[in-house]
Every structure is written in structure tokens, then in C-alpha cells.
Amino acid sequence: MTSIRIDIVSDVVCPWCYLGKARLELAIAEVQDSISTEVFWQPYQLNPDYPPEGVDHQKELAEKLGGVENVARIHENLKALGREVGIAYDFDAIKIGPNTLDAHRLITWAGIEGPDMQDAVVSALFKANFEEGRNIGSRAVLSEIAGECGMDSRVITALLGSDADKDTVEQAIAAARDMGVAGVPFFIIDGKYAISGAQTPDMLANAFRQIAAEKSSEQQKLN
Template identity: 50%
Template sequence: MTSTPTLTTAPALTIDVVSDVMCPWCYIGKRRLEAALADVRKEMDVEVRWRPYQLDSTLPKQGKDRKQYLEDKFGGPEGAEKAYAPVHAAGVEENIPFALNDIPASANTLDAHRVIRWAGSEGLVAQDATVEALFKAYFEDGKNIGDDEVLIEAATEAGLDREIVARLLAGEADKDTVSAEIDQARQMGVTGVPCFIIDMKYAVVGAQPAEALADAMRKVAQEKLNNPEAAPEADNDA
């Protein structure tokens, strides 16, 4: 009788996280992904890559007054408060001290995604650290992530060279590339974030519980064990 392979021999997985820095559920999803990874990494190797998305590409670089923006979006103060009640509750669960009332502006996040892309060229650890720094700057420290100095500060905190980031931000580097990647995500059917794409094959949409993310990783890993020739090759372009 042939035994079923165990996940201790599971192949490596990649997870592409399609995310927007101005999305509170993406910050919550990051925490839940981290919990899931802590669970499964004793069984398999997992690489996480952050991919860009924009919830509102029409916003100006320096943004719009956030309070007014949310009230316009959700139909007044009560609508905005109701929409964000689950965010506060989930933040408490994930130990994220959301300070949403301190955020001055809802800004265009294209430049933030450029910085995240550049961080990826330094390695996945640097990229993750940059994403973390940007989430914290926006949602906990109430900073405007459309402001170049805020972006440079977050990148420097994550280990990137301050002068290089400042020079790149002052130009047009990678704007078209990031925009094209966002368009590609939409063409793939991504309409909401976070979206966790496992091995370019299996998508988990929304800030799902850590258990659901871990289960999805195990299922994909088991499929790769059972059908190694059918496993797709992940895109290595960071």
C-alpha cells in the first residue's frame, strides 16, 4: 500500500499579494498572512511578493481630505462610520492600532507602489519591510503617503538608499510598468484587495482568516506533490 506524501516534503510556493497601501483590509490581510506563514513554514518554503493595485487611481498625488473623501464615498458621516466599524474590530483582533481619524488625506498610491517595486529589487525581505513601513505610516502614524518625504522615510527605514529613492521619485521611473501591472491584475479578474495568488494558480480573495490562508497553501502544495508535472511555473519577475 502506497502512503500519501506528507507536506514535510512539500515543494516551495510563491504568493503574490495584490494590494493597495491605502486599503485597511490589506494591512489586516498582511497580519493574517504572517500568522498563516508562521504555521506552514515548518512544512514548506513560501516566497511572498507584493503586487500593486489602486482602489482609486483618480486621486491626485497629494490626495483629498480623507474625512470628506470617505463621507462622499459612503454617503455621509454615518455611512463612513458604519463602513469602517468592521475595520476597527478586525484591527483590534490583529493588534493593529488603527488611527484612522489622524490620516489627513486619501492620496494617490502609484508612487508608493513604485517604491515597493524598487524595494523588491533589493530582495523580498526589503520589499516586505517597505510595505510594512508604508502601512504603519499611513494607518498608525497618520502620514500622507502621497508625500515624497513620507515615501522616502519609509523606504529608508526598510533599508533602501535614501538618495536613490529620492532621485527616482522625482522622475517617471517605472510609472508605466506599475500602471501596466495594475491593469494586468484587473484583466486577470482582480476587483478587490487583498488578493492572495498562490503559485499563480489559486486565488484567495479578501482578508481571510489565517487558517483559511494556511489551508489554501497546503492544498496547493499537496497538488504539486501529487501532480508535479502539472504544477505551473511561477513568474519570477519582481
């Protein structure tokens, strides 16, 4: 069985990233009999200039996307795509547009406990924001989510109250931009293949098969 590493550059307030995660999971399930995958989440901020307390999400989105009607049209499209993969987007429930730096710090700490914990926290953050309307810029909410996922919420509360790993997250975001990442989700396979956007499960699965076949061929040549 060939093993591949998948790094996903993502922001937890990006609806396409949530869709991309669900589609990725379907793609992985499709190839799991022949390809072993490890998934790691890398930070990106769509709105790095948002203040710590966040902004009025609905107002900001309307200004950014050219009005309420455009927002509604885009959201209806996303809701339909979400239903196909089990996501129940509730865009009306989102009141605060958060700064996601602290959320990415939490994802970083979850990664220390392993890929499974990191994946669980990422899933919980997406669900909290897009389905439950919780403010994932709130440190209290982040500590709650950490606890719900099995992390020590008291430790997370203490870490969030410090500057721990702010530089780490900011440097990783800068590195992604320097690499040319201008939109998310952005998938990096084995550190050398790139796939941009929330591609369909079939497209991702075929890409994984092709990459795994090339990797297997290269290993056979070396042996």
C-alpha cells in the same frame, strides 16, 4: 518541504489589505514547518484618479461610503478585527487620501533588493498610513520610509523625481484588472490559484496545505 509562491495584489491605502497581510503572516507561521513560502507584492490602485497632492480623506470617504455614520461603523469593525492581529488602526489620524502610484513605485524598487526588503517597505507604508497618519503620497515621506527600512533615501528621492517605473506599475495594475481583479487584497498562489479578500489565518493556512499537497503529488508523478 514544498515551496509555494504567493503574489498579493494590494493597495497600501486599503485597510482590508493591511488586515490581510497580518492574517497572511499568521497563516505562514502556521504552515512554516512543512511549506516554504515566497511573498511578492503586486500593485493596485483603489483611487487612481486622485491628484498627486491627494484629497481630503475624511470628506471623500464619507461621500464614498454613504455618510459619516457609515464610515464610523465600518471603522469600528476594522479596529476590532485589527486588534486581533496587532494592528492599531487610527483612522482619525488620516487627513490626506493619497494617490498611491509613487508608493507602488517604491514597493517595486524595494522588491529589486529582495522579498524581505519589499515586505518591510509594505509593512512600513501600511503602518505609516493607518497607524501614524503620515501622507504616503508625499515623496518626502516615501523617501523617509525607504531610509527607515534600510534603503538609500537619496537614491529613492532621485528616482521619485523622475518617471522611473511609472509605466511598469501602471501596466501591472492594468494586467490585474484584465485578469479580473476587482477588489483587494487578492492572493494568487503559484500563478494559478486565487483567493480573494482578507481571509482568516486558518482559511489561508488550509488553502496553502491543500495547494502544497497537490503540488507535491504532481511532482511525485513526474518523478
